[in-house]
Amino acid sequence: MSDSKKYIQSVLDLVSKKDPGQTHFKDTVTEVLKTVAPVLDQHPNYEQHKLLERMVEPERVVMFRVPWQDDKGEIQVNRGFRVQMSSAIGPYKGGLRFHPSVNLDILKFLAFEQVFKNALTGLPIGGAKGGSDFDPHGKSDNEVMHFCQSFMTELYRHIGPDVDVPAGDIGVGGREIGYLFGQYKRIRDSYDAGVLTGKRVDYWGSLARTEATGYGLLYFVKNMLDAKGIDLKGKTLVVSGAGNVAQYAIEKAQSFGAKVVTCSDSNGYVYDPDGIDLDAVKEIKQVRRGRIKEYVETHPKAEYHEGCKGVWTVKCDVALPCATQGEIDLDSAKALVANGVQAVGEGANMPSTLDAIAYFQEHKVLFAPAKAANAGGVAVSALEMAQNSERLQWTFEEVDAKLQGIMKNIYESAKKNAEKYADPDDLVSGANITAFSKVAEVMLAQGLV
Known part of the structure; x- marks a missing residue:
């Protein structure tokens, strides 16, 4: 075991010792740290400055x-x-x-x-x-x-x-x-005004903030597919969730010519072979605050299934988990791969378990990790902060153009570091290394704080 890997393992052991019951936290720390070993190899001073120990401890x-x-x-x-x-x-x-x-x-x-x-x-x-x-x-x-x-x-x-x-x-x-x-x-x-983001537009929220996470997810996935010569138009997509992220992921996917056939909530999922009627979903969720099973009452071809895991058994080209953490486990990943999935884009926060991610990568499924693919929401939140500071409000088109540029830059940076440090298609490592390197260097510049 290399010195960097020994250092990483010692930090993971420390996390387990300090907070033995915090499995979600341990999983995300493991996922990040195990991909940055090549960076630590080139920067032995990171261990000297206890950089990892400081990163895993909240301020x-x-x-x-x-x-x-x-x-x-x-x-x-x-x-x-x-x-x-x-x-x-x-x-x-x-x-x-x-x-x-x-x-x-x-x-x-x-x-x-x-x-x-x-x-x-x-x-x-x-x-x-x-x-x-x-x-x-x-x-x-x-x-x-x-x-x-x-x-x-x-x-x-x-x-x-x-x-x-x-x-x-x-x-x-x-x-x-x-x-x-x-x-x-x-x-x-x-x-x-800048103390909270996601505000309504009439009291200094940002246009395109509501759409940002879902739109940003599709911008990232499209960049990833375009790089492989794969056209999103005509592809069948499976989406989980029926909230903000899922709704606007569906909207942008449909604008790109894809057919989305599912969405879900915590009780179950709907499958519509004709493609999801987004207006109906918005009426149920945004206006009536109802359950997704109500969709089948007005769409006779659609099917409702209790439980959420079944959504990943639906045949698709692209899967977009947009509900919650850990929703795609190893069995779900196996079902998706068996049905020929080409790409997975994470719209929720860490919706795929570590063994599911490994299975996708092992089977050459293009994988867009959450911290890169769903960064559109926080990106436009930061743009909202900028608008609040300026006492100005940008147009929808201005914000959307900036969002597209940000998501393209995130993809290209992750791709560049994947090629430099790992497998060219390993965007998990590429994104982690890009972000880790930036945070690490700033922490060193600011001293022992």
Whole structure:
């Protein structure tokens, strides 16, 4: 075992020892560190400066209680978090997630990923993640407002336009961002528009922010396929999820001439052989806040299947997991490969398990890793921050053009480092090395902090 690999293993052992139950965090640290060994070989001073030990330790973790009153007048108590992982490149930046699965393990994993994803954009933003085990599904607007106001009453102490700029994530959309921003403004008595991103356009949000993650995913995947001479037009796509990322991935894929035949939520998935009717999905999810099974009520050819894993058994050319972490396991990867999948693009955060990724790579499936492929959302969030600082609002076309350029640069940088350090098609290693090298050099430049 080389010196760099021994160093990496010692850090992984340290992570296991310090936080033995944090499996999601350990997985993402493992995935990143094991790909950067060639860089460590060329920079032995990284070990001397304990760079990896510093990277895997958050700069700050905030955990707090969130008491709120429901519509029955009963007191509820949830737990809130903010994991501020790294401010080396800029103010902390990353979403807030409201979902029952939220815990410190998941948020550390997401924050660690966010550091490198944000570095890939080339924009001056660090990495963080936060949220709560609160579930907004089934709650009234009044209950969601009460929760958001209580959550922000604590969080406001730890954020600011030049300190930490949260955004939305699972369970946190325009409604939640509005309530959070309103409470921040109320407490601070200051119109710091740049403190949150994902705001509505009429109070200084960015045009194209809603579409950015889904559109960015397709821009990245198209760059990857174009490099291999593969045309997205006419291809059959399987998409998981039915939220913001999935909807706009479907929209952009359809604009490129592809046929998307599935989407899903936490209960199950729909398969429509004629292609997903996106207007119907938006009506169900954005307007009625309903379940995806309602789709088949108005689309007689469509099928609804309970459970989410079955979506990966549907024959397709390209698979786009846009729901949540760990949704493609080894069995799902085997099913996709057996059905002839050519490419996988990750729209969610680390939706493929490590053994699934290895299986895709072993079988020469083109693979677009999350920290590169779904960076479009945070990229446009950073563009929103820039617009807020300028007191200007750019056109949709301006923002979309910048997004396309950013996603192309991310692909080309990842491809370049894959060719230099690993297999030319190993964009996982290429993206990790690109981001890691940038963060590492900035950390060294700033001293022991």
